[in-house]
Amino acid sequence: TDVQGHIKFKDVSFGYNNNGLVVLENFNLEIDPGQIVAIVGPTGAGKTSMISMLLRFYDPWQGEVSLDGVNLKDLTLESLRSNITLVLQDSFIFPMSLADNIAFANPNASREEIIKAAKAAQAHDFISRLPEGYDTIASEGGVSLSGGEKQRISLARAFLRNTSILILDEPTSALDAQTEARIFQSLSSYSKGRTIFIISHRLSTIRHADLIVTIKDGMIAEKGTHEVLVNEGKVYAELYKY
Numbered sequence: 278t279d280v281q282g283h284i285k286f287k288d289v290s291f292g293y294n295n296n297g298l299v300v301l302e303n304f305n306l307e308i309d310p311g312q313i314v315a316i317v318g319p320t321g322a323g324k325t326s327m328i329s330m331l332l333r334f335y336d337p338w339q340g341e342v343s344l345d346g347v348n349l350k351d352l353t354l355e356s357l358r359s360n361i362t363l364v365l366q367d368s369f370i371f372p373m374s375l376a377d378n379i380a381f382a383n384p385n386a387s388r389e390e391i392i393k394a395a396k397a398a399q400a401h402d403f404i405s406r407l408p409e410g411y412d413t414i415a416s417e418g419g420v421s422l423s424g425g426e427k428q429r430i431s432l433a434r435a436f437l438r439n440t441s442i443l444i445l446d447e448p449t450s451a452l453d454a455q456t457e458a459r460i461f462q463s464l465s466s467y468s469k470g471r472t473i474f475i476i477s478h479r480l481s482t483i484r485h486a487d488l489i490v491t492i493k494d495g496m497i498a499e500k501g502t503h504e505v506l507v508n509e510g511k512v513y514a515e516l517y518k519y
């Protein structure tokens with residue numbers, strides 16, 4: 278597609294019902310294409326809410342979210358969502374082969390492409406060790422996978438989908454730090470020409486992101502690189518202590 282992946286939140290206010298609490302207030306954020314952006318903040322800060330607006334699961338009360346200068350409301354849901362891949366913490370595995378699980382959104386993918394995506398997601402080694410390899414049937418009478426294995430299958434599926442925008446909302450929470458770090462390395466080479474959002478509570482993983490944004494009390498508290506934010510000694514530096 279010709280989507281660049283330039284994303285802008287302009288004066289966004291948002292909450293879940295009109296009489297309820299404001300989750301995001303005067304929220305402003307502009308992301309250049311090709312960046313890996315980490316979203317950090319305490320639990321309940323509004324990270325998942327923010328990315329939900331990118332897919333238009335919810336719309337802002339006020340302000341606007343735009344993609345390449347076009348208000349998301351002026352795009353069809355179909356064209357918007359065909360350009361964004363979202364991976365959540367709870368990954369969904371279908372009762373079919375691991376190859377078909379990875380190729381779920383790309384049924385015409387070759388085995389070679391599937392393996393490439395699985396390698397980037399650190400899934401290739403454990404899949405290869407299974408007696409039936411990529412033809413192993415997952416769940417419902419087949420092999421049951423661990424939480425971390427499911428997450429890596431979901432990530433491989435997301436890599437293969439190959440959209441201009443990739444959003445990862447704690448997709449590696451079940452993985453050890455070393456595996457997570459390796460996946461971040463694959464993300465860096467995958468990120469060329471794409472915009473990637475990654476939400477993680479494990480700050481060691483996202484320290485090499487191009488931009489780290491912290492959200493607190495519904496607003497952007499600070500943004501910058503790891504080095505800058507550690508030195509600022511505010512929200513990020515406080516979270517980084519633990």
Ligand code: TTP
Nearest residue numbers: 293298300318319320321322323324325326327
């Ligand atoms: P989230 O956006 O879910 O906060 P978060 O993603 O930063 O938190 P976590 O690190 O735990 O994933 O929630 C922000 C606020 O919005 C919080 O007060 C809960 C509320 N909320 C709803 O009311 N309905 C919803 O569907 C969601 C997702 C959140």
Ligand code: MG
Nearest residue numbers: 324325326446
């Ligand atoms: Mg969340």
